Amino acid sequence: MLQRGLPLLRLLGIPVHLDLTFLLVLPLLAFLIARNLPLYLELFGLPQDPGLLQGSTPFLLGLLAALSLFLSVLLHELGHALAAQRLGIRTQRITLWLLGGVAQLERIPREPKKELFIALAGPLVSFALALLFRLLRQEAGTLGFLTHYLALVNLVLGLFNLLPALPLDGGRVYRALLALRHPYTRATQKAMGMSQAVAVALGLFGLMVFNPFLVLMAFFVYMASRAEAEATLLAQALEGLKVRDLMSPNPIALPKDLPVEELLRLALAHRVSGFPVVEEGRVLGVVGLEGLEGADPRAPVGRYVQEPLALSPEDSALKALERMGERGYARALVMEGDTLLGVLSKTDLLRAFQVRLLGLTSLDKEGGAG
Known part of the structure; x- marks a missing residue:
């Protein structure tokens, strides 16, 4: 949901980034605090x-208070990162953005x-x-003003994050408690249902x-809970699978001077949508049907070769999907x-996800029936 943003600093070895939305909300928040300063006092x-x-x-x-608020958010997220570090889990980055930090x-x-x-760890x-x-x-x-303001906003920050x-954080706590009694897949689905109910209630209250x-x-x-649940199910469904388990071995390799029309015939005959392109045994790249829209049928495929994304057969299936998604x-x-x-x-990858997810769902039902 968030881009990496602008690198800011490294804190205890963890990269801290600023999303562009942070640069927009900071002066706005400073203005709102300044305008309501008499009410705060x-x-x-x-x-x-x-x-x-x-x-x-x-x-x-107001600007000082807004910066102090985001510093509090950064320390909140650092609490999560250090707790994860104690369990051997690396934090890739902390990003400050429009609605706080991640x-x-x-x-x-x-x-x-x-x-x-x-x-x-964060709410604590x-x-x-x-x-x-x-x-x-x-x-x-x-x-x-600052000490009173920061005492209040940190209390609100901790309580708000405990919403289920x-x-x-409260959603993760709720899922973890459910996972003590249910399979993790079922716990995630139940937590997503609660999340969306909370989101609707929060939205209605905001409108009122x-x-x-x-x-x-x-x-x-609402949107992030769906993304979180989908990512969790995807990670569990692909767990243990490696690239070598899912790849199509011995692919048809095309010479770079093969006409596009011949590639289309091969794609239809072999029911594939992309081919590696080689020259004298050296891999030049890959060409797919999605990159041939408007192509001259008589042109050589070498004109439409895309730089390849190379994977090791020992890479995990999930890592492969993430890298393919990042590069498009x-x-x-x-x-x-x-x-x-x-x-x-x-x-x-998606076929493996569907098959494994069906298996996980069946196991959940069997476990729930007992």
Whole structure:
């Protein structure tokens, strides 16, 4: 759902990125805090200090508060990352964006106790920060506002993330608790159902109170919960499978000067949609039907060759699918050194996913019946 964004820094060895939406929301959030500064001071029981309410001071204070909020979000995500690290799971990156932050782990553990440990680490960091700023709070001036504000927002951040909706921490906690009694696939499906119910309720509440941020968050939760569930099912269905298990071995290799019309005849005869292209035993690339729209039938296929994505036969099927998705490739060549072993297409991967998912669903039903 998120792009990698702009590299910012490395924190304890973890890359931190800024999504472009962060750069848009930061000044907006600073403006909203500055505009409502008198209301905040009243809420916190602080004096309406004229020095805080005049000139550019409210916006500067709002900008400082907004940056402090995102720093709190970063520490929240760092809590997840360090908890995952203790379990031997690497964090690929932390991204700050429009709605907060995301710690992208290389995998989500399917052991319920491990998922609980990682999921609860973030809210615990937020609650610890809320307590810290409450103990340090001042009763006037800039520090008075900031300490009260950060105590409140960290408390809200921790509580909001405990809503039982994926991909929020509470959704992961809910799924982990379900997985103590149900197969992981069934637990994920149940958690997705709860997530979408929470998203609808959150969206309706946002409409009732005219809060577009809550409506946007509800939409994000609804869509992200579906993506989370699909990714989890995909990872489980392809677990244990390697590229060599799914590839089509000994593919038909075409010379680069073969006419396109001959390629089309071969595709129809052999029911394949792509071919490797070779010259004197050296792999030049791959050509697929999707890249031949509008092609001259008499032109050589070498004119339409695409740079190949090379996979090892020992790569996992899931890693292969991820790499093909990142590059936008419909197929990859399976290579061992300079030797072409086979072709792996997305169709091969999706067929394996469908077959394995049917098997997992059958096992879930059998387990549920007992």
